[in-house]
Amino acid sequence: MEKRSVFKSAWLPVLFAAPQLLLIFVFFYWPVVAVINWAFTLEPPFGGAAEFVGFENFREVFSDPLYWNSVVVSVIFAVVGASCAILIGLVLALAVDRALPGSGFFRFLYILPFAVAGPAGGLAFRFILSPERGLAASLNQIYPDIWNPAKFGTHALILVIVIFVWKWAGYTFIFLLAGLQSVPKTLVEAAAMDGSGPIRRALDIQVPLLAPTLFFLVVTMMTEGFVGSDTFGIVHHTTAGGPNHATEVMVFRIVDEAFQGLNYSGASAQSIILIGLIMIFTFIQFRFIERRVHYK
Numbered sequence: 001m002e003k004r005s006v007f008k009s010a011w012l013p014v015l016f017a018a019p020q021l022l023l024i025f026v027f028f029y030w031p032v033v034a035v036i037n038w039a040f041t042l043e044p045p046f047g048g049a050a051e052f053v054g055f056e057n058f059r060e061v062f063s064d065p066l067y068w069n070s071v072v073v074s075v076i077f078a079v080v081g082a083s084c085a086i087l088i089g090l091v092l093a094l095a096v097d098r099a100l101p102g103s104g105f106f107r108f109l110y111i112l113p114f115a116v117a118g119p120a121g122g123l124a125f126r127f128i129l130s131p132e133r134g135l136a137a138s139l140n141q142i143y144p145d146i147w148n149p150a151k152f153g154t155h156a157l158i159l160v161i162v163i164f165v166w167k168w169a170g171y172t173f174i175f176l177l178a179g180l181q182s183v184p185k186t187l188v189e190a191a192a193m194d195g196s197g198p199i200r201r202a203l204d205i206q207v208p209l210l211a212p213t214l215f216f217l218v219v220t221m222m223t224e225g226f227v228g229s230d231t232f233g234i235v236h237h238t239t240a241g242g243p244n245h246a247t248e249v250m251v252f253r254i255v256d257e258a259f260q261g262l263n264y265s266g267a268s269a270q271s272i273i274l275i276g277l278i279m280i281f282t283f284i285q286f287r288f289i290e291r292r293v294h295y296k
Helices: 011-039 056-062 065-097 103-115 118-128 134-142 153-181 185-193 198-209 211-227 229-238 250-259 264-292
Strands: none
Touching (some): 011 264, 056 264, 065 103, 065 198, 065 211, 065 250, 103 153, 118 153, 153 229, 185 198, 198 211, 211 229, 211 264, 229 250, 250 264
8 A cells, every 4th residue: 555645734735835836926927917917008118007908909919010920930930940850850869769889979969959058059150150251151252142141031030940950959859769769679670670671660660659759849849939938049149030020030029029119018918919829839739630649
């Protein structure tokens, strides 16, 4: 029979849980209530009494074409960034899972970028892929403006997506490699004995058995692409939303509206809309993708 701990005093477990409950209240529930309140009021930027305006902040947000541009940019960033990070992580995990010589070193090498902070990675790639020096400068001398993220919005969006994929591919690699370790080796060995090559074994046996892990990564990476701190850090330190709002993702626009434009009410309304958008994407993923996932 399993023994259970029993506290003689009812206040003792409350005291143990109080610090965690306090943190949750201060850093989660209190900000959520404040954001909801600001979204339906006109909050003065320099203090003072707030005025209730109902849905006026939401109407102002929806009528702004730049806001819809940030929605499109966020969707492109999240979908392309998450897909590429998962695909690259899967390829790397399949390669390392074969236990070739030196695979242990490559496991460490592939995980290493995830330890780098997003803003630091953004600054590094900003200089590495700068159009004025290095390989990009050589290409621009041959073909002028073939790569110039400071001038072309498409190039800037590609740049921030590349940085995001570079950092988060190591994260997906960790989970996919762990998932591959749970695939029965007997199935792979039997397929090899039947003459199946590495690619055929991966497509027919290993990848289908990774469906739960892949689904988890799709949900996680899509959420990270929309609201992750690295998403804001990469954009802020690399392009600052430019050029011409081409990389202005929703999370960057919210922070910029609140702390640069001092439009707390508009930023709060955008935050609620962003949460709703994430909920819609998550519902779609669980409704139409999870049904294809087999856990046994």
